[in-house]
Amino acid sequence: MTTLSYADSALSLLPPVVAILMAIVTRRVLLSLGLGILLGVVLINDFSVAGSGQYLGEQVVGLFWDDGALNAWNLYLLGFLILLGMITALITVSGAANAFADWARTRIKCKRDAKLLTMFLGCVVFIDDYFNSLVVGSVARPLTDRYYISRSKLAYLLDSTAAPICVISPVSSWGAYIIALIGGILTAHGFTDTGHLSVFIQMIPMNFYAIFALLLLLCVACMDLNVGPMRQHELNAQKGNLYDESKGLPPGANSDLPEADNGKILGLFLPIIVLVCATFYFMVSSGGDALAADGKPFSILGAFENTDVASSLFFGALVGFLATVTFVLSQGLDKQYFIQGIVAGARSMLPAIYILLFAWTIAGVIGQLETGKFMASLASGNIPFALLPAVLFVLAGLTAFSTGTSWGTFGIMLPIAADMAMGTHTSMMLPMLAAVLAGAVFGDHCSPISDTTILSSTGANCHHIDHVITQLPYALIVAGISLVGYTVLGFTESLMAGLAACSIVFVISILVLRVKSRQGTA
Structure with missing residues (x-):
């Protein structure tokens, strides 16, 4: 039985802080997350050994079996990862990835074009951040490898298009979730005549972090601005070391797989196109079924508001996997290659799955300790009204960083921001809500325990902590601008x-980074 002696207090920060600092210092993610989990568990149970053991067991079981039923969200997402790993491996052994790299080499003439293409794909595949990171990573990796772009840079390209694009796109799992949240908040405060979609669209230019994260990414791609640890990773990549081999194979890697010599470009694009279309169909279909069950008329936006993201990703990946299998078998792929690809693809996702399971566990512990509520409570008090947007941005960032979830931060901080606006100046309601959205994405980008960050590492086949460390300086620059x-x-x-102030600071930052990058001191 839990006592929650330290819930909603400063001590509730200890588990995430210990886990994050340990991960950064030791570079051992599972060990760090495990220590954070144990610390949180003993705090929840007031240092009772028996109670802590029982509670930890319940948390682990709850990852797979919750409230008398299978934990569908977690299981579907894990299934999606395994299926995508098998699809990627089959594409590799069929020779399709190599064929795409050869084809692209005649059209993509330099590293800059390879990075711009990756960024473009990230902006186009905007329906979900998990989907974005993993699918775009699978498509872009053969090309970025060919031009000796480090896996850390690829992970940054994926992560900095996934969440920033999703958070400002109304037709995405993020946009639908945010619209639903904001709609409930506005209705609760009496704003019943305002269209929820129009409010979301009005907030897009107020999301300074998302906008300038994308602009910085564009400048990094075009000008090759390598800041902090990223510089060394890029130098290593020029020598052929795309990732730190001393740490072993990163999640999702299949470097030892054989490749057929009759690969076709269609073998890469057909599975991905089928995967994208099938996932979109299942997202709209599951959302439409939910609308019908509630007696509501169908609409695309309404479907995305009510969609089952995890099951849609799984069934979309299943259809994509079947399409991949059909194509490679019709290609005449050797049976041994086929089996080897299936097994290696599933196995390659195990490191990412382990990290996700630990991250989900610590997220549950942090939720029980009410760390997010404690962070949100810091916003109350005698803060000058003019500083509230900036303060909310910082607190939302710290909350997402500590909890590893931007969606959870939205749920906690958006109602608080709205209440504060109603109590001070209602005309600043939307900027304050936008500041929370921006801060949550910033914190999500920096957090080693964020599932989006984990899956961006997986999509790029990059060691997770290397991605966190190399992306951090870029995220901090955009946070300062915001x-x-x-x-x-x-x-x-x-x-x-x-926006003008952000633009001025942004231009100055780019000029400084360009000078330092040329001098080798960035």
Whole structure:
């Protein structure tokens, strides 16, 4: 039986802080997450050994069996990972990935074009961040490898298009979730005449972090701006070391697989196209079924609001897997290659699955300790109104960083931001809500325990902590730019003034980074 002695207190920060610091210092993710979990468990159970053991067992079982039924969300997502691993491996052994790299080499002439193509694909595949990171990584990796772009840079390209694009796209799992949240908040505060979709669209230019994260990524791709540890990773890649081999194979890697010599480009694009179309269909279909069950008329936006993301990803991947199998068998792929690809593909996803299971466990522990509520409570008090957007941005960032979830941060912080706006200045409601969205994505980008960050590492076949460490300087730069923008926005109550301030700081930052990058000191 849990006592929750330290729930919603400063001590509730200990488990995530210990896990994150340990992961950064030791570079051993599972060990660090395990220590964070154990610390949280003993805090919840007031240092009772028996109670802690029982509670930990319940948490682990709950990952697969919850409230008398299978934990469908987790199992579907794990199944999606395994299926995608098998699809990727089959594409590799069929020779399709190599064929695509050869084809692209005649059209993509340099590293810059390879990075821009990756970024473009990330912006196009916007229906879900998990889907974005894993699928775009599978398509882009043969090309970025060919041009000796480090896996850490590829992971940054994936991660910095996935969440920023999804958070400003209304037709995505993120957009639908946010619209539903904001709709409930506005209705609760009496704003019943305002269209929820139109409110979301109005908030897009107020999401400074998402906008300038994408702009910085574009500059990094075009100007080859390598900041902090990323510089060494890129130098190593030029020598043929795309990832740190001393740490073993990264999650999702299949470097020892044989490749057929009759691969076709269609063998890469057909499975991915089928996967994308099938996933989109299942997302709309499951959402439409939910609308019909509630007696509501069908709409695309309504379907995305009510869709079952995890099951849609799984069934979409299953259809994509069947399409892959059909194609490679029709190609005449050797049976030994086929079996080897299936086994190696599933096995390659095990490191990512282990990390996800530990991350989900610590997320449950952190939720029980109410760490997010404690972080949100820091926003209350005598904070000057003009500083509220900036303060909310920082607190949302810290909350997402500590809890590893941007969606959870949305659920906690958005209602608080709305209440604060109603108690001070209702005209600043939308900027304050946007500041929470921006801060949550920022914290998600920095957190080693974020599932989006984990899956971006997996999609790029990059060691997880290497991705976290190399992406952090870029995220902090954009956070600094956003913080200036929200401060100006708070004092002027002008969106244009906030955007102008961000733009000025952004241009200065790019000029400084370009000079330092040329000098080798960035």
